[in-house]
Amino acid sequence: MSTDTIAVPTSAPPQAGAINLRRTLRALLPALSLTLILIAIAYLNPRAISYFGFNLMLNLAIPIALATIAQMFVITGNDLDLSIGTFVGFVGCVTATWLHDAPLLGIAVLAGSVLVYAGLGALIYVRNLPSIVVTLGMSFVWQGLAILLLPKPGGKAPGWLLGLMGFKPPYVPFPIIAALVIAAVVHIGLMRTSYGAILRGAGGNPVAIARAGWSLLWTKVIMFALAGIFGVFSGMALIGITTSADANIGNGYTLLSIAGVILGGGEFVGGRVSPMGAVIGALTLALAASPLLTFMHIPPDWQVGANGAILIIVLAARALISRRDAQA
Amino acid sequence: MSRIRQLFVKPWIWSFIGAFLVWLAAIVFTHGYGAGGMITAALSLAVFMVIVGIGQMFVITLGPGNVDLSLPANIGLASAVAMKAMDGNDAMVAVGLLAALAAGFAIGAANYLLIWALRIPPIIATLSASFIIQSIDISYGRGLQIKPPPGYADFSNLQFLGIPILAALTVLVTIAAAIALHRTVYGRSVSAIGQNMRAAWLAGIPVGRIRFLTYALSGTLGGLNGALLAGYFRGANVDIGNEYLLASIAVVVIGGTSVAGGKANVPGLWGAALFLVLLLTMLNTFGVSAGVRLLLTGLVIVGVITAAGGQKALR
Numbered sequence: 001m002s003t004d005t006i007a008v009p010t011s012a013p014p015q016a017g018a019i020n021l022r023r024t025l026r027a028l029l030p031a032l033s034l035t036l037i038l039i040a041i042a043y044l045n046p047r048a049i050s051y052f053g054f055n056l057m058l059n060l061a062i063p064i065a066l067a068t069i070a071q072m073f074v075i076t077g078n079d080l081d082l083s084i085g086t087f088v089g090f091v092g093c094v095t096a097t098w099l100h101d102a103p104l105l106g107i108a109v110l111a112g113s114v115l116v117y118a119g120l121g122a123l124i125y126v127r128n129l130p131s132i133v134v135t136l137g138m139s140f141v142w143q144g145l146a147i148l149l150l151p152k153p154g155g156k157a158p159g160w161l162l163g164l165m166g167f168k169p170p171y172v173p174f175p176i177i178a179a180l181v182i183a184a185v186v187h188i189g190l191m192r193t194s195y196g197a198i199l200r201g202a203g204g205n206p207v208a209i210a211r212a213g214w215s216l217l218w219t220k221v222i223m224f225a226l227a228g229i230f231g232v233f234s235g236m237a238l239i240g241i242t243t244s245a246d247a248n249i250g251n252g253y254t255l256l257s258i259a260g261v262i263l264g265g266g267e268f269v270g271g272r273v274s275p276m277g278a279v280i281g282a283l284t285l286a287l288a289a290s291p292l293l294t295f296m297h298i299p300p301d302w303q304v305g306a307n308g309a310i311l312i313i314v315l316a317a318r319a320l321i322s323r324r325d326a327q328a
Numbered sequence: 329m330s331r332i333r334q335l336f337v338k339p340w341i342w343s344f345i346g347a348f349l350v351w352l353a354a355i356v357f358t359h360g361y362g363a364g365g366m367i368t369a370a371l372s373l374a375v376f377m378v379i380v381g382i383g384q385m386f387v388i389t390l391g392p393g394n395v396d397l398s399l400p401a402n403i404g405l406a407s408a409v410a411m412k413a414m415d416g417n418d419a420m421v422a423v424g425l426l427a428a429l430a431a432g433f434a435i436g437a438a439n440y441l442l443i444w445a446l447r448i449p450p451i452i453a454t455l456s457a458s459f460i461i462q463s464i465d466i467s468y469g470r471g472l473q474i475k476p477p478p479g480y481a482d483f484s485n486l487q488f489l490g491i492p493i494l495a496a497l498t499v500l501v502t503i504a505a506a507i508a509l510h511r512t513v514y515g516r517s518v519s520a521i522g523q524n525m526r527a528a529w530l531a532g533i534p535v536g537r538i539r540f541l542t543y544a545l546s547g548t549l550g551g552l553n554g555a556l557l558a559g560y561f562r563g564a565n566v567d568i569g570n571e572y573l574l575a576s577i578a579v580v581v582i583g584g585t586s587v588a589g590g591k592a593n594v595p596g597l598w599g600a601a602l603f604l605v606l607l608l609t610m611l612n613t614f615g616v617s618a619g620v621r622l623l624l625t626g627l628v629i630v631g632v633i634t635a636a637g638g639q640k641a642l643r
Contacts, residue, residue, distance in 0.1 A: 147617075148623070151617075305462065
């Protein structure tokens with residue numbers, strides 16, 4: 001949190017090793033929590049740790065991971081997207097109707113919705129608007145459009161999408177491969193390219209980035225466009241799994257995606273995010289929400305609560321590490 | 329003349345003008361039929377938005393990043409707590425109200441505990457808390473079908489000359505909130521923290537205590553809202569508070585309170601709440617479908633914030 005950024009310079013020279021250790025510990029926290037949950041599942045039901053088990057347990061993790069990445073792009077720019085859930089639902093409805101019946105129209109609508117996202121980024125920057133309010137309003141817009149498009153649950157996923165999401169590669173379950181690919185692609189793009197550094201810098205120190213001659217308007221537009229693109233992927237992946245759509249199908253994703261980013265070590269301000277962490281965070285949430293509870297015989301009432309509890313436990317662990325950091 | 333000009337400079341006047349225009353559009357459509365009834369209905373529903381709006385306004389005024397996302401879950405739980413405590417018995421109304429207020433206060437206190445102990449942004453703290461509250465509510469309120477006590481339910485629907493009694497009482501609460509904001513040490517401290525937390529701390533303002541009180545206030549008002557909603561809609565419900573996340577933030581922002589914090593606006597809450605309720609009434613009279621209604625509500629909110637956004641840049 002803010003304290004360790006303040007504390008590091010004052011205590012850096014003598015104990016640099018100890019601080020690096022804590023930083024590593026902090027970076028490993030998301031992976032650590034995922035491992036703990038996997039161990040718990042393995043202990044409760046050893047048979048779940050198998051090719052088939054992972055396929056089943058992590059099925060819904062792919063759309064959650066994609067939505068989390070979308071949210072991460074927005075959070076990198078110090079904004080928050082409260083509309084990603086209903087946007088995923090809207091994309092789902094488009095996928096199950098137009099993309100199936102009239103692919104060209106479907107593609108045009110999805111591309112248009114990404115442009116709307118980019119436009120929102122521009123609007124938020126130009127008018128200096130609070131992203132929470134704008135995206136909260138947009139969440140109604142997406143939901144309204146989704147209901148207009150698909151008043152009753154239904155529709156049909158395009159065949160190629162079903163084939164893709166039902167892909168069964170040898171040895172390693174598809175959700176794990178997908179998670180690795182998503183994490184690697186976004187990690188390379190955002191953490192390893194020079195423009196990725198600019199994008200993160202626009203969240204960390206906008207003034208410096210502007211002085212260096214980069215357009216903050218463009219960074220915001222690109223961040224939101226990327227969020228839109230990954231939101232589209234998320235909605236399509238979701239429909240590829242569920243085979244049909246419902247206007248409310250993505251509503252829970254708004255909160256899950258924020259929780260995933262934070263679980264994965266992302267910070268709310270300052271452009272400090274981690275794509276790999278975000279994907280791991282999404283997997284953790286997907287596993288903790290239902291398989292773990294089912295194996296522990298906890299009623300589904302507590303699914304949401306389990307997500308909240310995990311979030312709090314991980315944040316508490318992080319606070320503990322940071323506090324030691326501050327005292328060092 | 330200058331009086332009138334002064335009035336137009338006030339940020340909250342626009343929300344009332346908006347509410348009036350929307351109402352006008354609705355009665356033009358119905359040729360004047362039901363004009364008064366619309367206002368009565370709008371006042372009854374605006375009450376609930378204003379109550380949570382007051383709490384959210386104090387929280388948002390604390391500065392950037394401060395927002396209470398746990399209100400919907402809080403309202404849902406409090407509605408169940410109130411109905412269980414009252415148990416359909418008019419003699420237990422006070423106990424039920426107190427129980428709902430206590431539940432709300434506990435949630436607000438828990439929110440601040442998370443913010444303080446884990447040093448996490450309030451958005452994340454209230455979000456994680458709301459996950460847990462939601463589960464408690466689902467598990468606690470499962471199959472809960474207790475009707476509110478008849479006297480209590482009648483009271484929450486009571487009107488005098490077309491003015492709902494609850495609305496009149498809420499106006500008093502709003503005035504109290506305005507006094508608290510502008511004339512008490514607490515309210516001035518909230519504004520000071522929102523303008524510059526470090527400066528406020530250096531000036532000797534007990535920042536921690538004020539923030540705790542503010543989150544507790546927001547939680548308590550959420551609890552009150554839950555109990556009132558359960559009376560008005562004759563029963564508790566897990567989803568009863570869902571629309572109040574958007575509503576609480578929207579009335580604060582449309583009402584002219586600065587999202588950057590430090591500048592709150594109490595009268596605007598009423599204007600904004602009436603505007604939002606009348607907007608829905610208007611769309612309903614036009615007979616549009618649920619999808620169009622959601623779409624237009626969203627577009628109006630984005631439009632209003634875009635139009636109002638310029639002020640923030642001046643700060």
